[in-house]
Amino acid sequence: MKQFFYITSVDSQEIHVFQMKKNGYLTLLQILKEDEQIQPICVNYIKNKMYVGTKPNFYIITYNIRLDGTLEKIEKKIIDSSPTYISIDPINNFLFYCSYNYNCFNIYKLNDISGLLESSIPIKNIKNIQGCHFIKPDLKKLSIFVTSLKKDLIYVYSNKNNCWHISEKIDVKKKSGPRHIAFHPNNNYFYSINELNATIDVFKKTEKISFLKTVKMFDSIKKNQSYWSSDIHITPTGKYLYACDRYFSKISIFSIINNGSDLKFNKNKKTESQPRGFEIDFTGQYLVVAGQLSHHISVYKINQNTGNLDFIYRYKVGKNPIFVKSFFFQK
Numbered sequence: 001m002k003q004f005f006y007i008t009s010v011d012s013q014e015i016h017v018f019q020m021k022k023n024g025y026l027t028l029l030q031i032l033k034e035d036e037q038i039q040p041i042c043v044n045y046i047k048n049k050m051y052v053g054t055k056p057n058f059y060i061i062t063y064n065i066r067l068d069g070t071l072e073k074i075e076k077k078i079i080d081s082s083p084t085y086i087s088i089d090p091i092n093n094f095l096f097y098c099s100y101n102y103n104c105f106n107i108y109k110l111n112d113i114s115g116l117l118e119s120s121i122p123i124k125n126i127k128n129i130q131g132c133h134f135i136k137p138d139l140k141k142l143s144i145f146v147t148s149l150k151k152d153l154i155y156v157y158s159n160k161n162n163c164w165h166i167s168e169k170i171d172v173k174k175k176s177g178p179r180h181i182a183f184h185p186n187n188n189y190f191y192s193i194n195e196l197n198a199t200i201d202v203f204k205k206t207e208k209i210s211f212l213k214t215v216k217m218f219d220s221i222k223k224n225q226s227y228w229s230s231d232i233h234i235t236p237t238g239k240y241l242y243a244c245d246r247y248f249s250k251i252s253i254f255s256i257i258n259n260g261s262d263l264k265f266n267k268n269k270k271t272e273s274q275p276r277g278f279e280i281d282f283t284g285q286y287l288v289v290a291g292q293l294s295h296h297i298s299v300y301k302i303n304q305n306t307g308n309l310d311f312i313y314r315y316k317v318g319k320n321p322i323f324v325k326s327f328f329f330q331k
Contacts, residue, residue, distance in 0.1 A: 003281055004328070006050065017070055039052075049065065058078065058079045060095070089137045091141055093112055100149070139187040147179060153171060176199060186259070186260055191234075195227070215254070229245045239284075241256050252269075272289055291321070
């Protein structure tokens with residue numbers, strides 16, 4: 001099965017399209033230049049579409065993903081705030097984006113047939129989410145999880161008859177800065193990476209979400225040390241968790257134990273300079289990470305017995321690459 005990787009670079013306003021070979025090496029297929037600074041990306045596996053958010057002019061651009069993995073721009077819709085993170089619910093045809101600078105998130109309806117945004121006007125706009133950095137539905141797509149980095153809160157919104165309301169509000173440690181969330185494949189647990197203190201919070205999903213523990217991304221966490229943690233992902237088997245920190249340019253490797261209720265720290269791996277985003281391929285064998293300051297991506301093979309990362313190769317991309325997204329055709 002063919003697999004493709006898309007990397008957005010802010011300063012050069014480019015999308016690099018790569019195809020991954022069976023041995024983990026990449027082949028460059030396309031460099032797409034845009035008029036705007038390209039930031040978050042999200043793919044729709046059902047409609048074979050990719051959505052991209054831009055600034056300083058705020059748009060959602062929709063691309064068709066061709067059979068060879070390359071992109072064809074088909075729509076550009078203006079939006080009212082700078083997009084920080086985009087996700088979709090492909091079953092119920094919703095697109096969500098949050099805005100860190102505008103402290104809000106928006107919900108759009110996607111056309112059932114085309115997968116395009118039905119309107120430039122959101123069906124729901126939620127304001128006063130301070131430092132809104134992440135929005136994504138859980139694996140069963142029953143609720144959306146939203147982080148408030150500046151207020152140290154995680155919100156859970158539920159939908160009933162297109163009426164979105166807060167079902168839970170989770171307080172985390174003050175000055176930790178919850179940024180991104182990863183869901184365990186069994187959907188019983190989730191993990192929140194904290195930007196400001198290089199920790200990961202472990203939660204259990206029951207009728208009411210319960211906090212289990214906090215784990216450190218490094219052997220020792222110093223009180224007055226600066227941290228700048230960014231992204232978090234889990235292998236498809238739910239066996240390993242990875243989290244990166246931009247300040248130290250390292251990826252932290254964890255084993256997920258006790259069916260998802262606990263994390264065991266394994267080691268740190270030095271990687272590209274200032275890694276903001278990374279992605280694990282759908283087979284769980286490879287990890288691709290982008291360095292904002294190195295303007296390169298690196299590919300690692302995941303050791304299935306230890307979770308350790310073995311370097312394969314690195315590739316030059318655009319200036320200030322921040323998002324990495326994989327795609328494969330499900331049909």
